[in-house]
Amino acid sequence: AQSVTQLGSHVSVSEGALVLLRCNYSSSVPPYLFWYVQYPNQGLQLLLKYTSAATLVKGINGFEAEFKKSETSFHLTKPSAHMSDAAEYFCAVSGMTGGGNKLTFGTGTQLKVEL
Amino acid sequence: KAGVTQTPRYLIKTRGQQVTLSCSPISGHRSVSWYQQTPGQGLQFLFEYFSETQRNKGNFPGRFSGRQFSNSRSEMNVSTLELGDSALYLCASNSDRGYEQYFGPGTRLTVT
Numbered sequence: 443a444q445s446v447t448q449l450g451s452h453v454s455v456s457e458g459a460l461v462l463l464r465c466n467y468s469s470s471v472p473p474y475l476f477w478y479v480q481y482p483n484q485g486l487q488l489l490l491k492y493t494s495a496a497t498l499v500k501g502i503n504g505f506e507a508e509f510k511k512s513e514t515s516f517h518l519t520k521p522s523a524h525m526s527d528a529a530e531y532f533c534a535v536s537g538m539t540g541g542g543n544k545l546t547f548g549t550g551t552q553l554k555v556e557l
Numbered sequence: 558k559a560g561v562t563q564t565p566r567y568l569i570k571t572r573g574q575q576v577t578l579s580c581s582p583i584s585g586h587r588s589v590s591w592y593q594q595t596p597g598q599g600l601q602f603l604f605e606y607f608s609e610t611q612r613n614k615g616n617f618p619g620r621f622s623g624r625q626f627s628n629s630r631s632e633m634n635v636s637t638l639e640l641g642d643s644a645l646y647l648c649a650s651n652s653d654r655g656y657e658q659y660f661g662p663g664t665r666l667t668v669t
Contacts, residue, residue, distance in 0.1 A: 474656045485561075485647055485660035493656060532600065536656050543656050544590060544613050545649075547600040 444469045444535045448548035456556050461505075461520040463551045465533030468514065474536040475516045476545065477507055481529045489531075492516060503527070528555045559584065561650045561661035569667045575636040578664045580648030582629050588612070588651035589631040590658060591623060595644045605651070606631055635666075643668045 449464040467473055474493050478486040490501025497509040507518045516533060530552050534545040562581045570576050582589050590613075591603040602615040606625035623633040635642055645665050649658035 476657065478660075483665075485662045486649075488657055488659065491657050543651070544602045544605055544615070545592075545600075545658060546602070549599050 444471075444473065444546050446475075446533045446535050446546060446548040448531075448533050448551050450551055451549065452552045452554065454554040454556060455523045457525055458522050461518070461523045461527065461553065463518040463531050463533075463553065465507075465516045465518065465548060466514050467516060467533075467535050469535055474543075475507075475509065476534045476536065477501065477505070477516075477518050478532045478534060478547075479529045480532065480550075486532065489518070523553075523555045525555050525557075528553055561648060561659055563646075563648050563661040563664050565664060566662065567665045567667075569669060570638050571669055572638055572640060574638050575634060576638060576666060577632050577634045578646055578648075578666075580631045580633075580650075580661060582631070582648075582650030583659060586650040586652065586659075587629055588653070589625060589629065590649040590651055591631070591633050592647045592649065593617075593644045594647060594663070600647075603633065603646075607651075638668045640668050642666065 445468045447466045476491045477489040480486050490499045492499050492509045500506045505520045530550045532550050533548040536543045564579045588607040590605040594600045605613040609625045620636045625631045645663045647663045648661045651658050
C-alpha cells in the first residue's frame with residue numbers, strides 16, 4: 443500500500459519568504475511522486491513530478507522539490523513566496539497497480555501568504 | 558491542446574435520486590480517473606478507465622459506477638444519492654507516459 447503524509451495542514455509565510463511544504467511517503471515499490479495545487483473552486487493543477495530521473499525536480503511557478511529516498515521525503519519549496527501562491531497544496535504518490543495507476547493524496551496543506 | 562472538461566460544473570440533487578457526471582479527457586489520452594473530494598475525507602480515488610475498461614477501482618459502494626466510451630469520454634453515475642455524496646467530483650486525464658494526471662475543474666454535487 444502507498445501513502446503520503448503532509449505535515450502541517452496550515453502554513454503561513456510572509457511575502458518574499460521561503461516556502462517549505464513537507465511530504466513524506468510510504469511505498470513498497472519505487473514511487474512516482476507529485477505535487478498539485480488547488481485554488482478555490484478549481485481543479486488540481488500539476489506543479490511538478492518525480493519519476494525516478496533527477497532527484498531535484500523543478501516545476502512551474504518557481505517551485506521545486508527534492509526526492510530523498512533515505513528520508514522518504516519529497517518536500518516542496520519556493521525561495522520567495524508571492525501572494526498568488528496562496529492556495530492548497532497536495533502531495534500524491536502513484537505506483538503501478540494492476541496495469542494502471544491511481545494517485546493517493548495527502549490531506550493537503552493550506553498555504554497563506556501575508557504581506 | 559484543449560484541457561479536461563467536466564459537465565455540469567454544479568449540480569443540486571435530492572436524496573434518493575441518481576446523477577450522471579461527464580468528463581472529456583485531453584485529446585489522445587486513453588485513460589480517465591475519477592476522484593471524490595470532501596472536507597472530511599479529502600481526495601479519494603473512485604475508479605480508472607482505460608480504453609473502455611475499468612482498470613482500477615477504489616473503495617466505494619456499488620452505487621458509484623462509471624463507464625468510458627470509444628472516444629475516451631467518461632461518465633460516472635451515482636445512484637440512490639445520500640447526503641454524504643455531496644462533494645467535488647474530479648476527473649483526471651492520464652498520460653500514457655510519465656504517469657501524470659491532468660485534472661478538470663470538477664463537478665460540485667450538492668445533495669439535499
